[in-house]
Structure formats: C-alpha cells, structure tokens
Amino acid sequence: MTSIIDDSRPIFVQIAQRIEEDIIAGSLLEETQVPSTNQFASLYQINPATAAKGVNLLVDQGILYKKRGIGMFVAEGARQRLVENRKEQFYEQYVVAMIQEANKLGITAEQLADMIRRGDA
C-alpha cells in the first residue's frame, strides 16, 4: 500500500498538509480547482470520508472554498497566508531543533552562522 501516508498523525491532517504544500509550491494556483474528495481517496487509497475531512479543514480556514455544484477551489490570498503561517512554524520546527543539536555537538553560534551562510551560497 502507498507509503506516502505515515502512521504518526491522522490521515486528514496529512491530506490537508499535502494540499497546503501544493499551494505554497505553486502547483495549485489560486482560483483553480482542487481534486475531488473521491480523486484524493483513490489516489492515496484512503477512505473518502477521511479525504473530505482533510479538505474541509482547509475550507474552515478559508484556504479553500466551495463553488456549489462544481467543487473546491483555492481561495484568493491563500498562498500568502500559508507562507506567513509557515514562517511562524519555521522557528519552532527548524531553528530550535538545530540549536539543540548544535549545543549537543559543541558547535558555537559563530560556527553555526558560518554554516548557514555556506548553505545559503
């Protein structure tokens, strides 16, 4: 079975995140239609109710909206809002974890800054 879905979190959260990724990466543009619940279900081999729950999570957040009788669309301004959210999470998820690991290995702040500059080049 598809290993794209992992066991650590509810599937609907993972589906919502996947759609968010596609919006941030620009493969799902604003005002375009997202795949239907049933398409998500057969693509990931998951229960359609679960796929619907993931889509509805984004509807509740105003990232997607429903056009009656047609389907779900990406809302205007969705990408900008997702990027802002992500930036807030970035510090928590990456920076804090990186500093913890650096401390463990005895890497100084200066060395860490050097590495970041090197990685950025």
Place this chain on the structure above:
Amino acid sequence: MQSAVAVSNLTKTYGKVAAVSEVSFTMEPNKIYGLLGRNGAGKTTIMHMITAQLFPTSGELRVFGEAPYENANVLSQICFIKEGQKYPDLFRISDVLDVAGGCFKNWDNEYAYSLVEEFRLPLKRRMKKLSRGMLSSVGIIIGLASRAPLTLFDEPYLGLDAVARSLFYNRLIEDYAEHPRTIVLSTHLIDEVSQLLEHVMVIDKGRLILNEESEMLRGRALTVIGSAAAVESFAAGKEMIEREAFGSLMKSTVMGGIDEDEIRRARALGLETTAVSLQQLIVHLTNGNSERGAVRL
C-alpha cells in the same frame, strides 16, 4: 439516522465456552468498518449472527432496524463473502455470476464482468478447477458487484496475491465512493487496510475491546526507546501497552494523551520515538494473557 447494524449484549455460547460475550455496538450506514482481532476472537461468529446464519444465545440484534432471521426484507440487503466460500463444483464462473445477479437488487452485471477481466479469471472454467486465489477473487467480485447496502467480507483473500489484493482495495474505494454502502472488512492484514477504514472494532476473546474512529487511533500511541529512567519518567501517568528492557535501555509503547508537545517532551528527555501503526497497536492490545477490559484512549 437508522443504523445499519445495532447489537446489544450479544452473546453466543457453546456449552461453557463463550465465543461472543456481551458485545454491544452500532454500525452507521455508509461507512467502512474494520472488524479486527486474532484467530478465534469471535469475529466470524458475530458476522454469522448479523447475517442470520447463527442464533444468538442472548442479546439484541437489529439489521436496518429489524430482526434479520428469516426476514427477506433484511436479508436481501446483505451480501456476506465468507472465508473459503464454497461453490457448486460443476458451475462455471459465469454461472456463479448469473446466480449472484439474481440474488442482489443492486447487482451490476457489467461491472462484475469488467472485474472478471481485471482479476484475469477464466469465465468458462468450472469452480472445482479454480485455484484457491481464483476462488477468492470470485468472492470479491460478487461482494463488489452486489452493491448490497450491507456488505461483509470475512478474510476474503485466502491465497490471493499482492497484486490482486491491491486491485481489490482500489476497486473497493472507487466503487464505495460512487455507491456508498456499509462495508465490514474482517482481516488479519491490518496494515494493508488501515487507511481504508473509517471505523475500527477490535474483538478479543469474544469481547469488544476497542470501538473507535480509525483517525482517532492514529498517533495516539507512541513507542519510545531510551534509558530506563527516562522512559519511566515519560510514561508516568500513561498506559504502557508494551515494555521491554535490555540492560539499561528500555523500549515501551504508551497510549493516551500523545500529541506534538508530548513527542517533543520525549525527545527532550533524550528518547527516540517512533509512530505506532494500527496493526502494531492491535498486536499490543491483543497479545496479553491478562483479561483486558475496554481500552481507554
């Protein structure tokens, strides 16, 4: 809403042995249920009672609001694909499909024949000449094409290869999306079906020990590995469903109150963490020797 199946205090005893004891649950219409548990746990007995092939010793049983026994109105809405289903030896596959077509109101003959091609079955071969896997495929095709409002698959894939099983899951999801109905899947291959299930019921020693939305179960248990002291400190106040010590190291699976903060706390304690699949969770819950009551999350 009218429930598809409602049982309360359902019990089946054989002499002194209770195959099913005091089981109560309801199944809502148009959901996919997983009925899971070890061999001899009582899953098949429960399905036999739901489909009126066995009398309960005691307890209440309603299918689509009515007692199923000798009730044509109810039984015509049920399709039960049994493990190791037997067919008349001299029937060809096409004969079996003809008979099945006469039994089910919603039968889709065109769909059945398209599945025969996909499962690569020899339509004109007699049933006694079919391999075990082919027989299982015939059952799966009947179960899917019947589109019965209540369809039960009891370990439907004896001898079925991985390709055919995957085909079954794909077609099941697609057809269910188009034609929602109540589906009960009983299987040991939990990892393969866990994503398809909306709801999970675990039977152990004749008792219902877990009855939960499957999404609720994801991420609810966590396996941690690290120094015994750190593991003990992390596990305090949680239910430990597995513990194994090697030297100063300890591996433990805990359940209850697991969220991102807790995972971060575990890592801060220097523990390694891994997610627990539904299959692993059920193995932990059903392999103990002790009598376990209902599981609390």
